[in-house]
Amino acid sequence: MKTRYYIGGAIILVFLGLLFYNFTQTNIEYESDFTKVMQSGKVCKASGVWVKEKSYQENIEDRTFVFYLKDAKNNEMKVVYKGTKPNNFEIATNVVVTGKFENGYFHATDVLTKCPSKYEGQNLNTSGS
């Protein structure tokens, strides 16, 4: 009777151990400070604002989408995304890119655009017309 509980307990412990090991191995941190992103070289989710002045490039040949992001401290970072320009890119208030910084630019595997919510934040100038 008792051995059964021990075996069951052991299996559960092994499972939980594996679970947390895997969790820590695959989890990605959010990072909003680009100096840290550039130094660490680890896979992370970096969020920032698109640098409109530098526009973006879409290369059809090698299927890349290149743009610049800046963080709150105005640190700029070049982002190369293997894919096409995501929807809502131009109107996004915030861009979250997943990937890592290597060889002078951020290799993004995913780009998520956060858009202004539907009714708020229209950010109108109140000069009237």
Add this chain to the structure above:
Amino acid sequence: MIGNILISVAFIGAVFSGIMYFLNYRGYQNTLNYARIAFHTMATSTILASVFLLYLILTHQFQYKYVYSYSDTSLPLGLLISTFYAGQEGSFLLWALWMAIIGVILQQYTSVRGDLEPRVMAVYSLVQSFLLLMITPVVKNPFALIYSEPFMASASTINTQFLHLPFLADYIFSDRATGQMYVKIDKTLVDALKSAGIGLNDFIINGRGLNPLLHSFWMQIHPPILFVGFAAMSVPFAFAFAALIKNDYKEWIKQAFPWILFVSMVLGLGIMLGGYWAYGVLGWGGYWAWDPVENSSLIPWIIAVAAIHTMLVQKKTANENSIGAFAKTNLVLVILSFVLVLYSTFLTRSGILGDASVHSFVDPGYFAYLLLLIFMGTFIGLGAALLIYRWKYLQQITPAQNNLFSREFALFTGSVVLGASALVTFLGTSAPIFGKSVQIQFYNDMNLPLGILIGLINGFSLLVKWKESDGKELLRKSVFSLISASVLTLIMFFAGVKDFKMVLFAFASAFAFFVNAEIAFKILRRNFEKTGAYISHMGLAILFIGVIASSKYDKSVDVNLVKNEPADVLGYKLVFTGYSPTEDGKYSFNILIEKDGKKYKAAPIMYYSEFNQGVMREPDIVPFVTKDIYISPISYDDGTSTSSSQGTTLQIKKGETVKYGESEIEFVSFNFPTDAMQKMMSGQDFEIGVKLIVKNYGSKYEVEPKYGLRSGEKINEPIKIKDANIQISLVSMSADQDLVTLSVAPYSIDVNNEAPKKEVLAITASIKPFVGLVWLGTVVVVAGFFIAMIRRLKESRN
């Protein structure tokens, strides 16, 4: 007004019926009638409120904020109806509506089964009270008028004949970034309109419309079905909770059994319809992306399915002297499955997943956020408190489960594995709360071994007998399935499934399939109504095999298709034949697919959406029995873009000199007339330029490349200097940075002579083997649940 009253009445009815039912349970005989009247008043008001909202939507009453925000006059009827649940307010109302309808059925169901009604309905009314509270006028009110808070309505939705009214000038705003015009609608404007004799409904003549991503057939069925599942999940919960209240744990299992089968059927169907939507229309490339929103409804489903298995054991092992095995487990699992539905709601509606999910969420506001937390907290708290309170007693009366080699234990093990899978998914999905995020690999790596176990247990649990089994008999019974599964696995191995874990998964799934198929086949004629479990298990096995083949062994390439030039892609000949507009204002890009003389057509869709301010893409699928050809569009180039590939681009700062070949180019100054900007904006003719000095072997040329509009035609002629063998044209200038961008080329090259137009469509083409098995498996699972539900419904009457 009407809407607000109906919702308020419904809310008060729910609270009142809950209290009356509870009092009735505590012995007050005379409150039962009040409770029933209050409950039916609640149900009627909720239904009427829903009908009213639908009426407002169908008649385009844009003075209501909800109607304005999600619909417009251009939507076809089906989609117009679906705007009912396009926003938070409406989807809560839909949930409450299903709760009301299911509640009426539940009231009837419980009233004929012993003393169930007061306890179960008291709990059920409590749940409904919370849901209705969410949509009362003070929280997320679907009937709020547009001017209840100052609202910026796009000028394009306003009747143009009124835009010139003098008093309106104070209310018109423009967004500097986009140039869009807005009308600020608030109380004072409404009063002004009223005194001018203009009705608000004549003033606002259109709405914002529905996000084009949701313009889909699946929008019309996926959310309603999912919400039936969510609403129905509170029924088993109410039974479990009622059992705890009465401290009687035998009957509820039998009575809740058809309901939990119903929940699992509907919720499972809803989840997979969402998967099909993602795969077939939204173009996620697959049917399951481990997106937090998908996960959050999968987790309660897995727990409910686990509960079904241990509830079956309790039902089987119960007798006059015993409540049956796993009584505690069942209470915990059923309460957990409901709480997880609330958790799912919290995750997806609180805005907490904002950074982590593709689904976009609107922060519901602090008050609603808090209310959601209280909603969830109340039921977690109540459930946990009552369980702890009864735990000691439950400990005494639950019989120990002794035999390891029995179906009871096998089913329990199955539930534990399901629970583990739910835990994995839960952990990954909840990570964003702690500012972390897991990679998809986490879900796949962790769930794969669990999937293998589920397949094996699925098969073996049906081969071992209740109470006690012996090894030899088990072996004899499993011979057919083991051999068949091995053969099928070998076939899959040679077809390309080589990864060790995948081979195991394939074997486990095939084994489960054959065990269930054999039993189902044997009892099909005599005992059709008992085939439910076997059929849904077969369905799951089919689904698993579909998952193995389609996710792990799909082939995918990116190609550029030049119009009318055949390309070889993954063994097929693909020809892009041009695009054509579709009926709903999108563009389909027609592709001919040819193999072995057979021709197929694919027409993925791309269009620019004003609503999303971006290009939207929809894939197209050519389904075969053994595979899907999946074509998703990436981009289209009509060949007219003027990329001056022959020129060199130079950037020069004011006052600086740059060398090009044998020449030196100095950027002297801008020639930017003061009125040019204004002319440019208003579309009149204008000219702007930059003054340059070009030096070449001692010669000096002062030139001014220009850019502008002359009698409506764009001008951008290159300046050519023959002696210096150079031509210069203006690409762009940036006055605030004192920077100019030039395109420079040797004199002789004809830059303007473009290459012949080539229309190029870029696509991703994939072959997804046996993805059809995933859908077939789903249908079979659902059918199995249905058969089982009918059987258990009959049993619940005794």
